[in-house]
Amino acid sequence: MNSIVILLLILFAYLGILFLVAHWSEKRENSKWSNNPYVYTLSLAVYCSAWTYYGSTGLAASSGLSYLTTYIGPIIIIPFWIIILKKIIRISRINKISSIADFISLRYGNSRFLGALVTIITIFGILPYIALQLKAISETFHVVTNTATSSNIFTDTTTYLAFVLALFASYYGTRYVDASEKRKGIVTAVALESILKLFFFVLVGIYVTFFVFDGFDDIYNQSQKFSNFKELNSIGGLPEAINWFFLCLASLFAIFLLPRQFQMAVIENNRENHVKTAIWLFPLYLLIFNVFVFPIAWGGNILFEGQNVNSDMYALLIPQLFNNQIITTLVFLGGLSAAISMIIVSCIGLSTMLSNNVLIPYGFIDTLQTGELKENEKRIVNIRRIGIFSLIILAYLIYRFLVLEYNLVSIGMIAFVIIAQLAPAFFGSLLWRRGSKKGAITGIIVGFLICSYTLLIPSAMGAYNEDIDFIENGLFGIELLKPFQLLGVDYLEPIPHALFWSLFGNLFAYMAVSVSFKGNYRERNYAEMYVDIEKYSKNHENAFVWKGTAYTSDIEKILKRFLGEKRTNRALNIFQLKYNVDKNQELADSRLIKFSENLLTGHLGTASAKILISSVVKEEKITLTEVLEILEESKENIIINKKLTETSNQLHKISDQLKNANEELLKKDQQKDEFLDTVTHELRTPITAIRAASEILFDDEEIPDEMRRQFLQNIISESDRLNRLIDKILDLEKFETGKQKIHLSQNYISKTIQKALNPLLQLIKNKNIQVEFNPKSDLSLINYDEERIIQVVNNLISNSIKFTDENNGIIRIETNQTDEQILVSVYNNGKNISPEDLNAIFDKFFQSYNQTIQKPIGTGLGLAISKQIIEAHKGKIWADNAPEKGVIFYFTIPTNLE
Structure with a gap:
């Protein structure tokens, strides 16, 4: 009794953690922890249910390698997800699809009957599968606690677990009225469960392989004593290979068509690029899961040889x-994780299908059509919540009264065969334009009837009991009608046999009816949009064909009844901006019809959305020829619109460039004027000084010799200053026009820097500046124009002298050499330069442009000339702020300059 209480406490604590994780994720919907490709991929591992967790081991123990077929199918098709799954995701996102029933029914003209048929078939196949998970939970609980299964519902722990799961799924699965919204909480919780079930299964695998036995070889060697070991662990001949092929095909279809897989892979996908991670991580997950299936299965056979135990439970036993x-x-918690995630996600998918494709279009549509926003939202959410709750409880009843005598694998494979009946209509919707509603309906019904005859009825009558006349002799005693050997095909096992005949009948009926009877215009319209979704993904409303009379105000009223006034107005504003439609336009066109249907689809499903919009519009019939003409015209319009958009974008880009260029020219023009003012001022100053001194000497012949020499010295000094200024302007002009040449010679950079530094030492001493320069002796000779590089270094040091700290100035010069270049840096501890000006300081107009009231120090030509000199040497020059204080100027010279 104590073990039961402890296990129940652990179980409900575990469920509490799931609640917390789901709640946390819902509150932080944009968190990277819940919105990334790894969480998306791990959520796809909902494929690994209790059947995978326990049933694979049981199947491997009794049937050998055939358990691998459940995983080979998905692994084969997963590399093609990059094309197929992305296409499905895009179609679903554009059309606000919320279930596989919506996906199929929309393609075939919003068929209400087809959507209901898909829903019923799916529920028929999946409910026993959900019951299978409850069975696994119940059996494993009693294995762990060493208790017998209770015949009393009220003392069966599975009863209360099913009730808790029903509450959890009905709450977190219906947080949004729009069923196409992403359920972050569920996705994150499922991803967490996927990690846990894998970890626990690998843990028991390691325990069995390396602690109970002495590795893989030990298990393999001991297993060979079984007479059927080699036979079971080989594919065998051609009949066995054909059986494998059909089993792989069943799992291949399941990875697309199971409601839980469609929910996670398509509906819950926020970014198509997440598929790129899934195509390698998901197969890796399946591979890791299967590493220890064989050791556990055959380790169990060895340990429990001759004992009557359930091989499905080896991982626990x-x-x-x-x-x-x-x-x-x-291990029990891992199996619980596998079962819970399958139950919750499956019921969310099934309830959406049930509400959107059966209950609302066939029962509540009239009530919703006349209701107000709050009432409608409440009704829709309650319909889904009751649906989820009812499905789990119904699955529980199936578990209690119908599936207790069946093993995990048999029920799971039957579900796979039933779900496979959707394959022709589903894949046909993506690949074949001629596929029609009548063909899809006929194919699914024919396939399901054949499946019922060859598998469901015999299984319900006692599975493989040879005493039953129907199984042994066929219907009415006709041997060719044996359910397990239909038309004499006796080399297939029951599951592959049923899959082969049902799919053959399904596909044949689908294609034959589609070719024989033309679909209506809407079917062909959606066929084009599904098959060529890449062409219509951005302007899919343009490709929707509709003709008739519709008023915008009527459509707006319907939308407000389900979306509310605020959301409706926002959606219509987006539509009007997207298609440049006048908001006062009275008549609605085909684009608004499609846009409105999409808005309602997430709430009500494709069929109900069509019914509601059709109730307020007057549609006219369109011939198939008109549809094709409109679609062709639409394709041309899309191509033209694409070209116009590209041209418009290019024109916008060119316009922006012209605008920037014009602003730059105005800026340059202004800079030029200011530069000319500055240069004029600089030229006028020495000229004025020279003229003044000359006039004094000319007018006054009695000036003392000492004063005369002083005036002559001023004339010489100002003449040199004038000459230097003119040289700088001429240098700059020559470099910019390409007339200036550099004269290369081999030099040591340290000596060149010293030559540039020597003329400035007295000025440095006068300003009490500390210079740090230690010439390196290990630098090699390189080619450059020494006079010009001296000019660069002189400019940089002169600049540093001007702007270094007035009280405690420091200038630091460093050199470094690599195989490709020499790097020289000149640091001063003055003020930092604003980041936006770090590049502009090398502009010849920079200083005069930034002039305010005070006259700038110098002309601003030194750094501009330095840049021209360094670039002529094919090097680079730049400035950066020092981490602490000050500015560092860098320049490089290639070592291989010739």
């Missing part, structure tokens, strides 16, 4: 046999 309660409990 082996650690329990050695009294390892911790691993036993963890």
Whole structure:
């Protein structure tokens, strides 16, 4: 009794953690922890249900390698997800699709009957599969606690677990009225469960392989004593290979068509690029899961040889046999994770299908059509919540009264065969334009009837009991009508046999009816949009064909009844901006019809959305020829619009460039004027000084010799200053026009820097500046124009002298050499330069442009000339602010300059 209480506490604590994770994720919907490709991929591992967790081991123990077919199918098709799954995701996102029933029914003209048919078929196949998960939870609970299964519903722990799961799924699965909205909480919780179930299964695998046995070789060698070991663990001949092929095909279809897979892979996908991660991570997940299936299965066969135990439970029974309660409990939690995630996601998908394709279009549409926003939202959410709750409870009843006598694999494979009946209509919708509603309906019905005859009825009558006349002799005693050997095909096992005949009949009926009877215009319209979704993904409303009379105000009223006034107005504003439609336009066109249907689809499903919009518009019939002409015209319009958009974007880009260029020219023009003012001022100053001194000397012949020499010295000094200024302007002009040449010679950079530094030492000493320069002796000779590089270094040091700290000035010069270049840096501890000006300081107009009231120091030509000199040497020059204080100027010279 204590073990039961402890396990129940652990179980409900675990469920509490799931609630918390789901709640946390819902509150942080944009968090990277819940919105990334790894969480998306791990959520796809909902494919690995309790059947995978326990049933694969049981199947491997009794049937050998055939358990691999469940995983080979998905692994084969997953590389093509980059094309197929992305296409499905795009179609669903554009059309606000919320279930696989919506996906199929929309393609075939919003068929209400087809959507309901897909829903019923899916529920018929999946409910026993959900019951299978509850069965696995119940059996494993009693294995762990060493108790017998209770015949009383009220003392069966599975009853309360099913009730808790129903509450959890009905709450977190219906948080949004729009069923196409992303359920972050569920996705994150499922991803967490996927990690846990994999970890716990690998844990028990390692325990069995390396602690119970002495590695893989030991298990393999001991297993060979079984007479059927080699036979079971080989594919065999051609009949066995054909059986494998059809089993792989069933799992291939399942990875697309199971409601839980469609929900996670398509509806919950926020970014198509997440598929790129899924195509390698998901197969890796499946591979890791299967590494230890064989050791656990055959390790169990060895340990329990001759004992009547359920091989499905080997993962629990082996650690329990050695009294390892911790691993036993963890394995139970892993199986619980596998079952819970499958139950919750499946019921969310099924309830959406049930409400959108059966209950609303066939029962509540009239009530919703006349209701107000709050009432409608409440009704829709309650319909889905009741649907989820009812499905889980119904699955529980199936578990209690119908599936207790069946093993995990048999029920799972039957579900796969039933779901496979959607394959022709589903894949036909993506690949074949001629596929029609009548063909899809006929194919699904024919396939399901054949499946019922060859598999469901015999299974319900006692599965493989040879005493039953129907199974042994066929219907009415006709041998060719044996359910397991239909028309004499006797080399296929029951599951592959049923899959082969049902798919053959389904596909044949689908294609034959589609070719024989033309679909209506809407079917062909959606066929084009599904097959060529890449062409219509951005302007899919343009490709929708509709003709008739519709008023914008009527459509707006319907939308407000389900979306509310605020959301409706926002949506219509987006539509009007997207298609440049006048908001006062009275008549609605085909684009608004499609746009409105999409808005309602997430709330009500494709069929109900069509019914509601059709109730307020007057549609006219369109011939198939008109449809094709409109679609062709639409394609041309899309191509033209694309070209116009590209041209418009280019014109916008060119316009922006012209605008920037014009602003730059105005700026340059202004800079030029200011530069000319500055240069004029600089030229006028020495000229004025020279003229003044000359006039004094000319007018006054009695000036003392000492004063005369002083005036002559001023004339010489100002003449030199004038000459230097003119040289700088001429240098700059020559470099910019390409007339200036550099004269290369081999030099040591340290010596060149010293030559540039020497004339400035007295000025440095006068300003009490500390210079740090230690010439490196290990630098090699390189080619450059020494006079010009001296000019660069002189400019940089002179600049540093002007702007270094007035009280404690420091200038630091460093050199470094690599195989490709020499790097020289000149640091001063003055003020930092604003980041936006770091590049502009090398502009010849920069200083005069930034002039305010005070006259700038110098002309601003030194750095501009330095840049021209360094670039002529094919090097680079730049400035950067020092981390602490000051500015560092850098320049490079290639070592291989010739």
